[in-house]
Amino acid sequence: MSPTNLATHMTAEPLQKEIATYNAKLPELIGSSMGKFVLIKGDAVEGVFDTYADALKIGYERFKLEPFMVKQVAPAERIQFFTRELNLLCRQFTPT
Amino acid sequence: MPAIHANIAAGGPLIIATIAVSMPRMQAIVAAGGTVPNAITGTFLIDTGASGTCVDDTFISQLGLQPTGVVPIMTPSTGAGLHHCNQFDVSMFIPGDDPSRGHMIPALPIIATHLKNQGIDGLIGRDIIDACTFIYNGTAKYFTLAY
Numbered sequence: 001m002s003p004t005n006l007a008t009h010m011t012a013e014p015l016q017k018e019i020a021t022y023n024a025k026l027p028e029l030i031g032s033s034m035g036k037f038v039l040i041k042g043d044a045v046e047g048v049f050d051t052y053a054d055a056l057k058i059g060y061e062r063f064k065l066e067p068f069m070v071k072q073v074a075p076a077e078r079i080q081f082f083t084r085e086l087n088l089l090c091r092q093f094t095p096t
Numbered sequence: 097m098p099a100i101h102a103n104i105a106a107g108g109p110l111i112i113a114t115i116a117v118s119m120p121r122m123q124a125i126v127a128a129g130g131t132v133p134n135a136i137t138g139t140f141l142i143d144t145g146a147s148g149t150c151v152d153d154t155f156i157s158q159l160g161l162q163p164t165g166v167v168p169i170m171t172p173s174t175g176a177g178l179h180h181c182n183q184f185d186v187s188m189f190i191p192g193d194d195p196s197r198g199h200m201i202p203a204l205p206i207i208a209t210h211l212k213n214q215g216i217d218g219l220i221g222r223d224i225i226d227a228c229t230f231i232y233n234g235t236a237k238y239f240t241l242a243y
Contacts, residue, residue, distance in 0.1 A: 014162070014163065015163060015165070015166055015182075019166060052203060052205060053119075053120070053202060053203040056118060056120045056121075056164065056185055056203050057119075057120040057203075059120070059164070060120040060121055060123065060124035061120075061123075061124070064124050064127070064128055065121075065124055065125065065128060065130075065162075067162060067163075067164075068164060069163075069164060069165055069166075070164050070165055070185075070205075071165055071166075077168045077178075078167075078168075079147075079168045079169065079170055079178065080146075080147035080148045080167055080168070080169045080170075080207070080221075081145075081146075081147045081169070081170050081171075082143075082145065082146050082147065082150075082169060082170070082171045082219075083143075083145030083146070083171075083172070084143060084145060084146065084171070084214075084219065085171055085172050085173055086150070086169070086171045086209040086210075086211075087209050087210035
């Protein structure tokens with residue numbers, strides 16, 4: 001499977017553009033930043049950071065309260081497993 | 097090492113923890129002249145069967161959060177398929193036996209789901225447990241979470 005196809009099924013609002021950017025940039029991110037945290041705003045990769053907290057900090061400093069995405073760079077999606085049943089409507093949750 | 101010792105409840109190893117906006121988001125709200133939402137305290141189940149920490153979605157709405165990530169999840173009902181959940185950034189405080197020496201996590205990615213109907217407000221997943229020592233003494237009916 002090509003790295004660019006790994007996350008193409010991720011279509012949750014409101015980060016669609018950021019997810020598409022992550023997918024497009026994934027091949028080069030894997031080569032340079034495996035395991036690090038990438039900060040994405042719209043169609044731009046704004047930076048790569050060693051920790052989640054660092055990426056989040058810069059995201060809020062640059063974009064204030066506007067949407068942005070932080071994601072750990074990995075060749076395959078890191079699935080979160082839950083043995084307890086969760087209500088899957090969570091994927092469609094949009095805060096008001 | 098700060099720790100919390102408690103009896104195992106009928107619902108399992110339960111702790112009281114406080115969720116608030118993440119520290120970076122708090123600073124952005126203050127810089128924008130906004131009002132920082134009040135932190136929310138709830139009952140959390142320490143769940144070694146959960147990869148990540150999650151909270152009831154009422155917490156998300158009360159804190160006025162917007163997603164900063166998306167994560168694929170698998171649960172018993174997803175079968176072989178994946179579902180994708182919005183991920184939100186929060187801070188979490190887990191008090192110790194000495195309330196002044198708790199465990200503060202300034203930035204933590206969590207997902208939101210409906211948990212109140214299960215009698216809890218959230219799950220403490222292995223993203224947190226992996227940085228702790230967790231002792232579950234079933235015969236003595238108590239547990240320890242040290243961090």
